[in-house]
Structure formats: structure tokens, C-alpha cells
Amino acid sequence: MRLPGRRLRTFATRFCDTRTMARLVDPVLADLQAEYHEAAASGRIWQCRLAWLRAMMSLARVAVLQGAVLVVRSLRYPLPDERRPVSRTLIVIAASMLVFVTVLSAPVVVQFAPWHNRSNWRLVGLIIPKTIPLALPASLVCGIVFGLAVGWRRRLRARIVVLAVAASCASWCLLAWAVPASNQAFRGAISEALGLPIPSMGVNELTLGEIGVLLSEPAPRSAPQPFNIRTLAYAYHARWALACAPLVLSALALSLTGTFRNRRWIGAAAGVSVLLGYFTSLSWARMSYESAIAAAWVPNFICLVLTAGLMLLQRQRDSGNSTATQY
Amino acid sequence: MYERLTAVPTSPHPRALTVSPKELLILELLVRDGDQYGLQLVTASRGRIKRGTVYVTLGRMQDKGYLTATPEDAPVAVGGLPRPVYRLTPLGRRMLRIWRGGAARVMPAFAQ
Numbered sequence: 001m002r003l004p005g006r007r008l009r010t011f012a013t014r015f016c017d018t019r020t021m022a023r024l025v026d027p028v029l030a031d032l033q034a035e036y037h038e039a040a041a042s043g044r045i046w047q048c049r050l051a052w053l054r055a056m057m058s059l060a061r062v063a064v065l066q067g068a069v070l071v072v073r074s075l076r077y078p079l080p081d082e083r084r085p086v087s088r089t090l091i092v093i094a095a096s097m098l099v100f101v102t103v104l105s106a107p108v109v110v111q112f113a114p115w116h117n118r119s120n121w122r123l124v125g126l127i128i129p130k131t132i133p134l135a136l137p138a139s140l141v142c143g144i145v146f147g148l149a150v151g152w153r154r155r156l157r158a159r160i161v162v163l164a165v166a167a168s169c170a171s172w173c174l175l176a177w178a179v180p181a182s183n184q185a186f187r188g189a190i191s192e193a194l195g196l197p198i199p200s201m202g203v204n205e206l207t208l209g210e211i212g213v214l215l216s217e218p219a220p221r222s223a224p225q226p227f228n229i230r231t232l233a234y235a236y237h238a239r240w241a242l243a244c245a246p247l248v249l250s251a252l253a254l255s256l257t258g259t260f261r262n263r264r265w266i267g268a269a270a271g272v273s274v275l276l277g278y279f280t281s282l283s284w285a286r287m288s289y290e291s292a293i294a295a296a297w298v299p300n301f302i303c304l305v306l307t308a309g310l311m312l313l314q315r316q317r318d319s320g321n322s323t324a325t326q327y
Numbered sequence: 328m329y330e331r332l333t334a335v336p337t338s339p340h341p342r343a344l345t346v347s348p349k350e351l352l353i354l355e356l357l358v359r360d361g362d363q364y365g366l367q368l369v370t371a372s373r374g375r376i377k378r379g380t381v382y383v384t385l386g387r388m389q390d391k392g393y394l395t396a397t398p399e400d401a402p403v404a405v406g407g408l409p410r411p412v413y414r415l416t417p418l419g420r421r422m423l424r425i426w427r428g429g430a431a432r433v434m435p436a437f438a439q
Contacts (some may be wrong), residue, residue, distance in 0.1 A: 001408045023386035023396075026408055031366050031378075033407035054378060061379025 002035055004052055005029040008059070028058045067162075085151065089160070093147030100139035105131040112190075126189045133182040137174045140167055141245045142275055147273030148253045164250035172243035176208035203227055203235045211236045233292035238282075241296040249274055252303045255310035278303065344391055346426045349376060349384050354393065354415065362414045364399070385413055393419035429438040 003138060032055035041048035090233040108131050112123050144167045156266045184205040188198045203211070215232055281299040289295040328366070346354070356371050357363060363371070365381045388394045395416055398409035 005408070009408075023389065024382050027365050027382045027385075027411050030408035030410040031364075034410055035366075037407065058379045058382075061377075064381060065380060065383045300328075 003033040005055070011016045012059075025059065028055055028062060031055065031058075045105050056300035060246045089147050089151030089163075090256075092151040093143045096146040097136075097139045097143030100142040101132060101135045104135035104138060123189070123193045126193070127186060130182050130186040130189060133160050133174065133178045134186070137171050137179060137242060138279075140171050140174070141242070141249060141278075143186045144246045145253045145274055146268070146271040148250055149257055149267040149274070160250065160254065164247045167246035167250075169245055172240075172247055175239040175243055180205050180207050203231055206235075208236065208239055211239075230290075232294055234286065234295055237293050238286075244300055245278065248300045249278060252307045252310075255307045255314065274303075344422065346422055347384075349380075350388055350393070351423070351426060352376065353384065353388065353413075354419055354426075357394070357413065357415045358420070358423060362412045363410060364410050366410075368413070388419070391418075392416060393422055 009021075009025065009029055018026055032051055035051035035054075036048050039045075039051060105128070109124060109128060112127060127212060144164060148164075180201075184201055187205070191198045206214070211232055213226065215229075215236060252274050253271055256274065257267040278299055281302055285295045285298040289298065343415050352372055352375055353368060356368055360367075360371060365385060367376070368385075369376050369378050369381050385394060385396070389396060393416060396411035396413055423430055
């Protein structure tokens with residue numbers, strides 16, 4: 001009788017180290033095989049399937065729990081040789097984010113700066129905290145790409161993937177709730193200062209959930225449409241796409257720096273070019289595609305294709321090098 | 328396969344010798360019923376330990392040195408993976424004794 005779990009084990013060995021395999025994966029698979037064997041011997045087909053399903057669920061839980069445990073442990077107890085590259089990467093990310101937040105917020109602040117009227121100081125004080133969340137999602141993308149491009153080390157790849165996933169989650173939270181709220185607060189503060197009525201919310205001031213509701217239940221055709229459907233759909237998909245951007249762009253930055261390893265200035269140039277390319281393709285796709293999904297996701301897709309191509313190139317080069325050393 | 332279970336590399340990260348409620352339950356079950364498989368512990372705990380988390384907890388306890396895992400004695404006729412049998416170490420027994428003693432001293436009578 002052929003027991004289940006062999007292919008799964010082969011697949012898991014590609015990603016898990018010996019310790020994780022022995023402690024977590026093998027026991028779950030051994031249980032699956034024992035239960036499957038018992039059920040199959042007594043002819044209970046459904047019991048066999050149930051055992052398989054249970055094992056899959058156990059493995060999924062093990063993967064999630066172990067991932068979380070590894071992240072927390074490595075953050076609490078970094079190994080001595082990991083401390084420097086990790087702290088260097090984090091410092092570069094933080095510094096880049098600070099620079100990008102300043103650069104992106106500056107034009108708005110300068111527009112209301114108290115060149116003519118001293119009473120504008122109060123207004124500037126009011127709007128600065130509201131412009132920071134608006135600049136954060138783009139700064140997060142820029143910071144993480146630039147930080148990885150400059151501070152990356154090859155052996156910390158798994159840790160950097162975790163960092164990119166965390167950045168994507170943070171970016172999603174910002175785009176879904178914080179940015180719309182800050183947008184409306186900013187508009188409110190300006191209108192109040194200028195003695196104008198507070199404007200009603202536009203697409204950029206709606207949360208992700210509110211846009212989702214408007215898209216799923218469009219108003220009847222006879223009623224006046226408050227928002228253009230394409231604009232709504234683009235805002236919805238673009239927020240999701242931008243939230244995935246740290247993950248996608250980190251992968252591209254890693255593959256770029258891996259291709260030109262040991263040259264930090266090339267890493268920095270690669271980071272800048274990735275960012276420029278991404279934001280250019282974002283505006284190009286918005287103008288070129290009628291479909292909101294395509295317009296929002298094409299830049300991410302282009303980055304993924306580039307990443308795959310670079311990784312393939314790198315693998316071919318590595319295998320070429322190892323063949324050369326063998327002979 | 329047997330070598331994998333016995334010669335597992337130790338964790339490079341230090342482990343504080345604490346006992347969580349789940350670990351305490353596992354220690355108690357192993358003292359009460361003797362050496363057991365992971366699934367036996369799940370059954371014996373009556374739902375307090377889940378299938379998906381039992382091996383994470385057991386792995387953590389092995390890192391702390393409370394348990395050892397040895398592959399099952401019986402030869403596996405069908406050629407499957409051997410299931411690990413978990414056994415208490417002297418440190419595990421001592422931790423259980425200390426923890427129980429500490430809890431009895433610290434916790435008020437109604438909470439025990």
C-alpha cells in the first residue's frame with residue numbers, strides 16, 4: 001500500500017531545515033501515515049480522507065505558528081553575526097522613509113507656509129500631522145526597497161521576506177483606513193481655516209470597505225451616480241496593488257542586488273531605478289488600460305516577471321560557476 | 328530517518344526555562360500515563376491541546392530539555408515514517424515538581 005505524505009515531505013524539505021523537519025513536519029506526516037494505514041486496513045475510505053485533511057490542517061497551523069515563533073525569536077535574540085546587517089538594513093529603511101516622508105509632505109506644507117501671514121503657523125501645525133499618514137504608504141515602499149538594495153545580505157533572505165510581508169500588511173492598513181481618514185481631516189482643517197464649508201468625501205476619502213460596498217451594490221441607473229464606477233474600481237484595486245507593492249518590489253530589489261552582488265552603489269542605483277520604474281509604470285498603466293484591474297495590477301505583474309527573469313539568470317550563472325569550479 | 332529524530336541540531340537561540348499552561352499539562356500527562364505519542368497526548372488532554380499545535384509545543388519543550396523524542400520501537404511494516412515517542416527527562420520532572428510547589432505557595436487556595 002502506498003502511504004500518503006511522501007511528496008509533501010519532499011516538498012517540505014525544500015523549505016524547512018533539518019530541525020523543523022524532525023520536530024514538526026515528520027511527526028505530523030507520521031501520524032497521517034499511521035491513521036491512514038489503520039483506516040485503509042479496515043476499509044474506511046472516508047476515514048482515510050479525513051486523516052489526510054486533518055494532517056493538511058495541522059501542517060498549515062504548524063507553518064503559521066513556526067513562522068511567527070521564528071520571527072519573534074530572531075528579533076528577540078539575533079545571533080551576533082546577524083546583528084550588524086539587520087540593524088544596518090533597518091537603519092537605512094528608517095532613514096529612507098524619513099527622507100521620503102519629508103520630500104512628499106514638503107510641497108503641501110510649503111504651499112501653506114507662513115510667508116505672507118503669521119497666523120498661518122497654526123494652520124501649518126495643524127496640517128503637518130495630517131500629511132504624514134498620506135505620505136507614509138509611498139514612503140514605506142520607497143524605504144523598504146532602498147533599504148534592502150543598500151543594506152541587504154544574501155543569508156538574511158528569509159528574514160527580509162518576513163520584513164516585506166510585515167511592510168505589506170502595514171501598508172494595507174494605512175491605505176484601507178489611515179489615509180482616507182487623514183485625507184478628510186486634512187481637507188477639513190484647510191476648509192475650516194479658510195472659512196469654507198467642509199467638502200463632502202470623495203473617492204480618496206472612502207475606506208476600502210466603503211468602496212467595496214459601493215462597488216458591490218451600485219446605485220440604480222436612474223439615480224444620480226455619486227462616483228464614476230471606473231474611478232471607484234481603480235481606487236479599490238490600486239489600494240490592494242499598492243499594499244502588495246512592498247512585497248513585490250522587495251523581491252525585485254533582492255533579485256537585482258543578487259545579480260550585482262558585492263557592489264553597494266549598484267544596489268543603491270538598482271533601488272532608485274526600481275522605484276522610478278514602478279511609479280512610472282503605475283501612471284502609464286492608469287492612462288493606458290480601461291480595465292481598472294489591469295491598470296492597478298500591471299506594474300506589479302511587470303515587476304514579478306522581471307524578478308522571475310533575474311532569478312533565472314542568477315540561477316544559470318550560479319550553476320555555470322559551480323560547473324566551472326568542478327572542472 | 329531514525330538519525331533525523333535523534334540527531335536534531337539544537338536551537339541557536341537561548342530558551343528561558345519557564346512552563347506555560349500547555350507545557351504543564353503535557354508534563355502532567357506524561358507523568359500520569361508514561362511515554363506517549365503526540366496524538367495520544369492530544370486525545371488524553373480532552374481537547375485542551377490541539378493537533379495543529381501539539382508538535383510546536385513539544386518541540387519547544389525539547390528545546391528546553393524537558394522531553395526527549397525517540398522513534399517508536401515497533402518496526403513499521405508498511406514503510407511509513409516512525410512516530411516519535413515523547414519521554415520526560417529528569418529536568419522535566421524537576422520543573423513539574425518546582426512549578427507545582429511554586430503554584431501551591433503563590434496561588435490562593437480557591438484558585439487551585
